[in-house]
Amino acid sequence: xxxxxxxxxxxxxxxxxxxxxxxxxxxxxxxxxxxxxxxxxxxxxxxxxxxxxxxxxxxxxxxxxxxxxxxxxxxxxxxxxxxxxxxxxxxxxxxxxxxxxxxxxxxxxxxxxxxxxxxxxxxxxxxxxxxxxxxxxxxxxxxxxxxxxxxxxxxxxxxxxxxxxxxxxxxxxxxxxxxxxxxxxxxxxxxxxxxxxxxxxxxxxxxxxxxxxxxxxxxxxxxxxxxxxxxxxxxxxxxxxxxxxxxxxxxxxxxxxxxxxxxxxxxxxxxxxxxxxxxxxxxxxxxxxxxxxxxxxxxxxxxxxxxxxxxxxxxxxxxxxxxxxxxxxxxxxxxxxxxxxxxxxxxxxxxxxx
Amino acid sequence: xxxxxxxxxxxxxxxxxxxxxxxxxxxxxxxxxxxxxxxxxxxxxxxxxxxxxxxxxxxxxxxxxxxxxxxxxxxxxxxxxxxxxxxxxxxxxxxxxxxxxxxxxxxxxxxxxxxxxxxxxxxxxxxxxxxxxxxxxxxxxxxxxxxxxxxxxxxxxxxxxxxxxxxxxxxxxxxxxxxxxxxxxxxxxxxxxxxxxxxxxxxxxxxxxxxxxxxxxxxxxxxxxxxxxxxxxxxxxxxxxxxxxxxxxxxxxxxxxxxxxxxxxxxxxxxxxxxxxxxxxxxxxxxxxxxxxxxxxxxxxxxxxxxxxxxxxxxxxxxxxxxxxxxxxxxxxxxxxxxxxxxxxxxxxxxxxxxxxxxxxxxxxxxxxxxx
Numbered sequence: 001x002x003x004x005x006x007x008x009x010x011x012x013x014x015x016x017x018x019x020x021x022x023x024x025x026x027x028x029x030x031x032x033x034x035x036x037x038x039x040x041x042x043x044x045x046x047x048x049x050x051x052x053x054x055x056x057x058x059x060x061x062x063x064x065x066x067x068x069x070x071x072x073x074x075x076x077x078x079x080x081x082x083x084x085x086x087x088x089x090x091x092x093x094x095x096x097x098x099x100x101x102x103x104x105x106x107x108x109x110x111x112x113x114x115x116x117x118x119x120x121x122x123x124x125x126x127x128x129x130x131x132x133x134x135x136x137x138x139x140x141x142x143x144x145x146x147x148x149x150x151x152x153x154x155x156x157x158x159x160x161x162x163x164x165x166x167x168x169x170x171x172x173x174x175x176x177x178x179x180x181x182x183x184x185x186x187x188x189x190x191x192x193x194x195x196x197x198x199x200x201x202x203x204x205x206x207x208x209x210x211x212x213x214x215x216x217x218x219x220x221x222x223x224x225x226x227x228x229x230x231x232x233x234x235x236x237x238x239x240x241x242x243x244x245x246x247x248x249x250x251x252x253x254x255x256x257x258x259x260x261x262x263x264x265x266x267x268x269x270x271x272x273x274x275x276x277x278x279x280x281x282x283x284x285x286x287x288x289x290x291x292x293x294x295x296x297x298x299x300x301x302x303x304x305x306x307x308x309x310x311x312x313x314x315x316x317x318x319x320x321x322x323x324x325x326x327x328x329x330x331x332x333x334x335x336x337x338x339x340x341x342x343x344x345x346x347x348x349x350x351x352x353x354x
Numbered sequence: 355x356x357x358x359x360x361x362x363x364x365x366x367x368x369x370x371x372x373x374x375x376x377x378x379x380x381x382x383x384x385x386x387x388x389x390x391x392x393x394x395x396x397x398x399x400x401x402x403x404x405x406x407x408x409x410x411x412x413x414x415x416x417x418x419x420x421x422x423x424x425x426x427x428x429x430x431x432x433x434x435x436x437x438x439x440x441x442x443x444x445x446x447x448x449x450x451x452x453x454x455x456x457x458x459x460x461x462x463x464x465x466x467x468x469x470x471x472x473x474x475x476x477x478x479x480x481x482x483x484x485x486x487x488x489x490x491x492x493x494x495x496x497x498x499x500x501x502x503x504x505x506x507x508x509x510x511x512x513x514x515x516x517x518x519x520x521x522x523x524x525x526x527x528x529x530x531x532x533x534x535x536x537x538x539x540x541x542x543x544x545x546x547x548x549x550x551x552x553x554x555x556x557x558x559x560x561x562x563x564x565x566x567x568x569x570x571x572x573x574x575x576x577x578x579x580x581x582x583x584x585x586x587x588x589x590x591x592x593x594x595x596x597x598x599x600x601x602x603x604x605x606x607x608x609x610x611x612x613x614x615x616x617x618x619x620x621x622x623x624x625x626x627x628x629x630x631x632x633x634x635x636x637x638x639x640x641x642x643x644x645x646x647x648x649x650x651x652x653x654x655x656x657x658x659x660x661x662x663x664x665x666x667x668x669x670x671x672x673x674x675x676x677x678x679x680x681x682x683x684x685x686x687x688x689x690x691x692x693x694x695x696x697x698x699x700x701x702x703x704x705x706x707x708x709x710x711x712x713x714x715x716x717x718x719x720x721x722x723x724x725x726x
Contacts, residue, residue: 220589
């Protein structure tokens with residue numbers, strides 16, 4: 001350190017009092033602005049110490065019977081919240097045709113799926129799923145599947161499990177139908193990607209109750225409102241992972257395809273999507289799991305299924321019943337997860353061979 | 355060398371900052387000091403008052419906080435705020451509230467985590483109430499609101515205007531009316547939004563529908579949350595669509611919307627304890643306290659015994675709140691206390707009344723009121 005000083009200012013420098021002008025301009029201005037900043041902060045700290053955020057927009061007086069009055073304050077939050085309320089109210093009335101249509105469609109699909117699944121006798125489903133499990137996961141998965149299904153049956157949760165399954169299937173189908181095109185769009189256009197990302201973040205972090213109530217206003221109590229809430233929560237992984245998968249397709253492969261004269265549509269459907277398929281399947285698997293996680297929330301709006309059992313147990317303070325219903329949801333998730341994962345793995349395998 | 359200059363400048367900056375601080379803050383500091391002094395004076399005065407009262411009163415020790423159960427519906431909250439005002443300004447006890455749902459708050463009252471609940475709804479809470487009362491964990495000190503509210507199946511008034519013949523649960527067997535409420539989900543049956551999953555009314559309503567012979571005509575929808583049930587009704591009401599469902603007195607929609615009850619066979623003990631094919635019994639709404647309060651604050655218990663905040667009073671408050679959407683429960687309590695000293699004056703002692711009137715004219719608000 002001493003050496004540096006010496007070499008800079010030469011002999012005798014220790015005795016010389018430094019003048020401000022000796023400093024390089026950068027240091028000088030930096031110091032001056034630092035001083036100003038310190039003064040500013042000090043002043044703000046003093047003036048601002050007794051200050052509160054101005055949250056009041058206006059006050060009004062409401063008379064009382066005794067001739068006095070009560071002061072009412074209108075806050076910024078009330079004004080902004082009121083505006084949002086107005087928008088939701090307007091949508092409820094003006095968008096009724098759209099929401100009623102969507103609601104009927106979703107209900108119809110749900111009822112069909114439930115009817116089919118409830119028409120098939122349970123032993124057929126158990127044996128069928130056991131066989132499927134054996135094909136993809138051999139004995140261990142077969143054991144898990146059979147134990148899980150029998151657990152649901154013996155605990156009297158079979159019908160509710162099927163309701164939940166139907167709810168999940170419809171939610172996932174709609175999520176994929178929405179998410180896949182949006183994921184492709186995000187992969188092709190960085191602008192779309194930049195717009196979508198914060199929206200997806202909001203969808204995944206916004207507490208579900210916030211959009212659950214507008215959902216009920218729009219769709220009414222019932223499965224469609226549950227599907228709506230589930231989709232909001234579960235669609236982001238498909239979009240994100242479709243986007244990621246397509247962006248990860250090697251430039252060489254795209255280049256090669258281009259040199260053979262593919263159209264952009266062919267490039268997408270014949271090269272990019274097939275090569276991104278393992279990642280997309282991982283996204284769909286994630287979506288499925290998240291849809292199952294929403295089962296209890298969906299039950300709050302009368303979507304039915306296993307969530308009902310969880311809620312009832314909570315209300316009546318029956319930990320045992322809650323644990324049983326919770327376990328049934330976990331088992332359902334495990335079966336679906338293992339089956340869909342193995343499909344994804346098979347695709348990956350065939351891709352690497354091909 | 356550089357380090358030294360920077361150090362020198364830093365010292366300079368610090369001096370400057372101190373100077374700025376000193377010069378700019380001079381008047382402010384004085385004000386702050388003044389405020390502090392004022393606050394202190396007030397505190398001292400209060401303390402002295404409290405000490406005096408304690409000396410006069412037979413109960414020893416300082417007055418401990420009285421905690422109110424803040425049930426999550428408006429009438430209970432307004433009653434809590436009014437009672438808090440009276441207890442704090444009239445009787446000098448600090449107050450506080452705990453928020454929550456019915457069952458957790460009732461357990462809180464039994465444990466002594468909260469001390470006063472202004473609305474215990476019977477028969478809805480019959481079982482838990484009987485159990486706690488026989489165990490000596492809660493004591494009823496009177497009734498609030500009054501008996502004319504009940505749980506019932508309702509439709510919006512605009513619907514009955516359109517279909518005057520639709521006025522009893524039996525009419526739901528009529529295909530003409532069933533169609534009104536049918537949706538894709540119900541397969542031709544009338545959709546009936548019943549009770550929250552897991553509440554006692556879930557089973558009661560199901561038994562009633564069975565008992566009325568409506569099982570083949572009605573499709574029951576049980577939401578998982580009271581707010582969701584309300585939202586469903588609000589949505590239909592907004593669109594002026596048909597709506598059929600269960601509503602109960604403490605809920606907001608019966609106060610905010612124009613709903614009419616469908617006629618049901620009248621309540622009788624005989625029917626209620628067998629088939630349940632009859633209407634709910636008129637509700638009784640009790641004020642309950644934790645037993646400790648009887649010894650600790652007998653003056654407050656006396657006041658609660660005289661409490662008579664009946665349904666007409668509450669309807670006036672609710673109407674005022676509807677006219678003043680910016681108003682919260684605190685404002686409503688203040689508004690009502692200001693104009694009705696002849697009503698609450700009958701509940702309190704003369705000393706308490708003068709304390710409350712003084713606080714009201716000084717526009718004071720109790721420390722225990724939650725900010726909303």
